[in-house]
Amino acid sequence: xxxxxxxxxxxxxxxxxxxxxxxxxxxxxxxxxxxxxxxxxxxxxxxxxxxxxxxxxxxxxxxxxxxxxxxxxxxxxxxxxxxxxxxxxxxxxxxxxxxxxxxxxxxxxxxxxxxxxxxxxxxxxxxxxxxxxxxxxxxxxxxxxxxxxxxxxxxxxxxxxxxxxxxxxxxxxxxxxxxxxxxxxxxxxxxxxxxxxxxxxxxxxxxxxxxxxxxxxxxxxxxxxxxxxxxxxxxxxxxxxxxxxxxxxxxxxxxxxxxxxxxxxxxxxxxxxxxxxxxxxxxxxxxxxxxxxxxxxxxxxxxxxxxxxxxxxxxxxxxxxxxxxxxxxxxxxxxxxxxxxxxxxxxxxxxxxxxxxxxxx
Amino acid sequence: xxxxxxxxxxxxxxxxxxxxxxxxxxxxxxxxxxxxxxxxxxxxxxxxxxxxxxxxxxxxxxxxxxxxxxxxxxxxxxxxxxxxxxxxxxxxxxxxxxxxxxxxxxxxxxxxxxxxxxxxxxxxxxxxxxxxxxxxxxxxxxxxxxxxxxxxxxxxxxxxxxxxxxxxxxxxxxxxxxxxxxxxxxxxxxxxxxxxxxxxxxxxxxxxxxxxxxxxxxxxxxxxxxxxxxxxxxxxxxxxxxxxxxxxxxxxxxxxxxxxxxxxxxxxxxxxxxxxxxxxxxxxxxxxxxxxxxxxxxxxxxxxxxxxxxxxxxxxxxxxxxxxxxxxxxxxxxxxxxxxxxxxxxxxxxxxxxxxxxxxxxxxxxxxxxxxxxxxxxxxxxxxxxxxx
Amino acid sequence: xxxxxxxxxxxxxxxxxxxxxxxxxxxxxxxxxxxxxxxxxxxxxxxxxxxxxxxxxxxxxxxxxxxxxxxxxxxxxxxxxxxxxxxxxxxxxxxxxxxxxxxxxxxxxxxxxxxxxxxxxxxxxxxxxxxxxxxxxxxxxxxxxxxxxxxxxxxxxxxxxxxxxxxxxxxxxxxxxxxxxxxxxxxxxxxxxxxxxxxxxxxxxxxxxxxxxxxxxxxxxxxxxxxxxxxxxxxxxxxxxxxxxx
Numbered sequence: 004x005x006x007x008x009x010x011x012x013x014x015x016x017x018x019x020x021x022x023x024x025x026x027x028x029x030x031x032x033x034x035x036x037x038x039x040x041x042x043x044x045x046x047x048x049x050x051x052x053x054x055x056x057x058x059x060x061x062x063x064x065x066x067x068x069x070x071x072x073x074x075x076x077x078x079x080x081x082x083x084x085x086x087x088x089x090x091x092x093x094x095x096x097x098x099x100x101x102x103x104x105x106x107x108x109x110x111x112x113x114x115x116x117x118x119x120x121x122x123x124x125x126x127x128x129x130x131x132x133x134x135x136x137x138x139x140x141x142x143x144x145x146x147x148x149x150x151x152x153x154x155x156x157x158x159x160x161x162x163x164x165x166x167x168x169x170x171x172x173x174x175x176x177x178x179x180x181x182x183x184x185x186x187x188x189x190x191x192x193x194x195x196x197x198x199x200x201x202x203x204x205x206x207x208x209x210x211x212x213x214x215x216x217x218x219x220x221x222x223x224x225x226x227x228x229x230x231x232x233x234x235x236x237x238x239x240x241x242x243x244x245x246x247x248x249x250x251x252x253x254x255x256x257x258x259x260x261x262x263x264x265x266x267x268x269x270x271x272x273x274x275x276x277x278x279x280x281x282x283x284x285x286x287x288x289x290x291x292x293x294x295x296x297x298x299x300x301x302x303x304x305x306x307x308x309x310x311x312x313x314x315x316x317x318x319x320x321x322x323x324x325x326x327x328x329x330x331x332x333x334x335x336x337x338x339x340x341x342x343x344x345x346x347x348x349x350x351x352x353x354x355x356x357x358x359x360x361x362x363x364x
Numbered sequence: 365x366x367x368x369x370x371x372x373x374x375x376x377x378x379x380x381x382x383x384x385x386x387x388x389x390x391x392x393x394x395x396x397x398x399x400x401x402x403x404x405x406x407x408x409x410x411x412x413x414x415x416x417x418x419x420x421x422x423x424x425x426x427x428x429x430x431x432x433x434x435x436x437x438x439x440x441x442x443x444x445x446x447x448x449x450x451x452x453x454x455x456x457x458x459x460x461x462x463x464x465x466x467x468x469x470x471x472x473x474x475x476x477x478x479x480x481x482x483x484x485x486x487x488x489x490x491x492x493x494x495x496x497x498x499x500x501x502x503x504x505x506x507x508x509x510x511x512x513x514x515x516x517x518x519x520x521x522x523x524x525x526x527x528x529x530x531x532x533x534x535x536x537x538x539x540x541x542x543x544x545x546x547x548x549x550x551x552x553x554x555x556x557x558x559x560x561x562x563x564x565x566x567x568x569x570x571x572x573x574x575x576x577x578x579x580x581x582x583x584x585x586x587x588x589x590x591x592x593x594x595x596x597x598x599x600x601x602x603x604x605x606x607x608x609x610x611x612x613x614x615x616x617x618x619x620x621x622x623x624x625x626x627x628x629x630x631x632x633x634x635x636x637x638x639x640x641x642x643x644x645x646x647x648x649x650x651x652x653x654x655x656x657x658x659x660x661x662x663x664x665x666x667x668x669x670x671x672x673x674x675x676x677x678x679x680x681x682x683x684x685x686x687x688x689x690x691x692x693x694x695x696x697x698x699x700x701x702x703x704x705x706x707x708x709x710x711x712x713x714x715x716x717x718x719x720x721x722x723x724x725x726x727x728x729x730x731x732x733x734x735x736x737x738x739x740x741x742x743x744x745x746x747x748x749x750x751x752x753x
Numbered sequence: 754x755x756x757x758x759x760x761x762x763x764x765x766x767x768x769x770x771x772x773x774x775x776x777x778x779x780x781x782x783x784x785x786x787x788x789x790x791x792x793x794x795x796x797x798x799x800x801x802x803x804x805x806x807x808x809x810x811x812x813x814x815x816x817x818x819x820x821x822x823x824x825x826x827x828x829x830x831x832x833x834x835x836x837x838x839x840x841x842x843x844x845x846x847x848x849x850x851x852x853x854x855x856x857x858x859x860x861x862x863x864x865x866x867x868x869x870x871x872x873x874x875x876x877x878x879x880x881x882x883x884x885x886x887x888x889x890x891x892x893x894x895x896x897x898x899x900x901x902x903x904x905x906x907x908x909x910x911x912x913x914x915x916x917x918x919x920x921x922x923x924x925x926x927x928x929x930x931x932x933x934x935x936x937x938x939x940x941x942x943x944x945x946x947x948x949x950x951x952x953x954x955x956x957x958x959x960x961x962x963x964x965x966x967x968x969x970x971x972x973x974x975x976x977x978x979x980x981x982x983x984x985x986x987x988x989x990x991x992x993x994x995x996x997x998x999x
Binding site for chain 1: 376379380381383384394397401471472473474475484487488489490491492496497501684692694695706709715716719726
């Protein structure tokens, strides 16, 4: 294992061939390892390309060809993509679902622009984006036919749950973090106990408890729809993890900052709102993005509770007698959807980490 | 009067009292509503139901369990299954994760490329999706009728993987693994703990030898005691007619869970290990070079130990999180603790008590994992306050 | 209107069981300039931080501008408004511009309108001789410039009293004088100042009284001439010989 890749013995500029040689074939072990791995990778790639492209069937409705072919049946995607993305949403209104998802994507992208890195603007951005999303999906206003939550499905439902959890969970996380950091020992220790307990529990059990068990312990007026109960449960879980991240950000702040604010006569809420939290969030931005990414992935768990999210709609797409042989292709499609979202967000998080880690005092 | 309200101590105390009081009121309100709702539905509350027999099956069990076993036994079975799955998956995840992490920092371009691809693919797709994918792959293996054994002893079929093994009860197997782990830990502890450094190498070797003797005795005794009656000692899968006889069958559900959690966990552990290696200053390796150590020696004796110490706290969090991921088994009906509890809720209706048991079980296990690993962390962490690393 | 800016009577402070300030008695009249000096660990920073309640004292009285410093939150708020503090590590808010640093507290605490707050801020920035840096961020300024901004920021609250906690100790030598010049200017304008510092030249030039502390007690105090030329206490003599010797 080399300590550094770039030790050049004579300081000459290396040609491209030299660079390749150094990276892949520097020492004898490297040559062996690279060759073996290269062979394995090529074998794997050949098989995958063979299955996915060469012998595959594209285009909608080609079921018979698919059954006959050896390769992948991408036809199932072409025929059934609407179910995967929109679930059981009425056919004529599916454009609303698509536009709503697009709006949330735009909101997420805009959140990455430094112009919006300001509590007021972020709040306005997310709340208005989410509001438009809800109005579009739900209908009943502006002449749109109403479509109730039971019929929301697919990617749109996943996005809805994700956005609702973030919007509900982030303010809750701030409250939890401030309580946890309180100077009053009863409050900080009790909050610490609550946060640690909830973080020790699996997300699935929390969702399950809120979905199925909570109707027992809530008065009738508080029970609400199962979807919203699960969102509340997930938001509390998110808030506990995010609270620890925020607390780390606050702890990285020099003590003098709060002291200077106190010396200027600023009260608690002014101190926290103008000095402590803005700086803490800057410190905690990369882990926060990581947490948001994980939240999006874990939204897929709601399929176990019986919701028709993108996982369940994927299984439904290949679940009928017509296409039941093609479930792997559908899995790939759903995986690709997740991959695109999650990969881009985590790349952005890594970029932010590099950018913020350098030179910021 | 106003002066009292403005007094900081009075304010602080009332805030604290108010906060705790509000929480208590909330909990009491939930409990009271719960009780009244249950009574209204005619369900009993209390933990007596644990003595009742369940009347339903559990597909995978390490200990003896029948449909007439009581509820508490069913819960124990589920708990053991979760711990079993967790132990195996976490171990595999660690091995694979360390290997991939090392690949990514090795300096060999090909290894780094493969490592990066592995991590990016398996980290960016939800676990449940990966689980379903592996499960459907395992189910589409050829049926036992058509599957040919590999190396004469392993068979990959759609009904499970058949491997050769000892004919002992599942519990004995579990205990043997526990004994081996204990033996290895004691041996490691003897070699590295500070309190034994004073003793000479020969003395420590003697003690390690004793430890291994004790372990061997325990293992043999367990095998002897745990033998299934009227069966051969060693069983090898044999293809007979439509099915495989003999051999240990690993069900597709269990196998899929193991694969999915191990690979998903490995992707995260690889990233953690990589960040550990990256956090080691270059000067450490340079000092090793200057002393004339070989690259392999530098890696095993300097970089790897340092990397592990640096990332130990993060790893502990990761293990706890991975163990919680075993609940995903319910998606393919693997009877882990969560699945048993939810079946029990369905069958007995004792929702609140079972949820409390579920949460209590996970809390205990997670705190135990964290506690043990934190002790290990404290033992191995770099000491002193003047460190320049 | 009380004649005294600060009145400390029999004040004691403990960190756990460690008695860090022992029976402190100190009077500062309005318009007086006090310099507190002493070896490290003598409690001088702790004393000045007790005055605006950044640290709490366990027994004795502290009265600032006629307001008693006790558990009443209104009292504490008022004292913090009227006492400005300058820290050793500047403690400027890094995510705000210089101008925003100076206008934040007046707008939020004294509820001054933004336009007027900015006007006042620019005046004080001109007074500390860096008006052109108003729209830069603290990280872009040198140490001396940052400390001068910190002084301006405290002045924007129009305090009656200024507390300085080793304001030049974290500065490179060539920047110390620019900060001391500002402080001298403040003194000449009649501001009441309590200053913990090692800069004896500044003490000689500006102080009405020098207070020497060691081991948590006030050992000796007096006017600069008598203090420096003719210290009474042995400990004072030792300290002065160490500090002035080189």
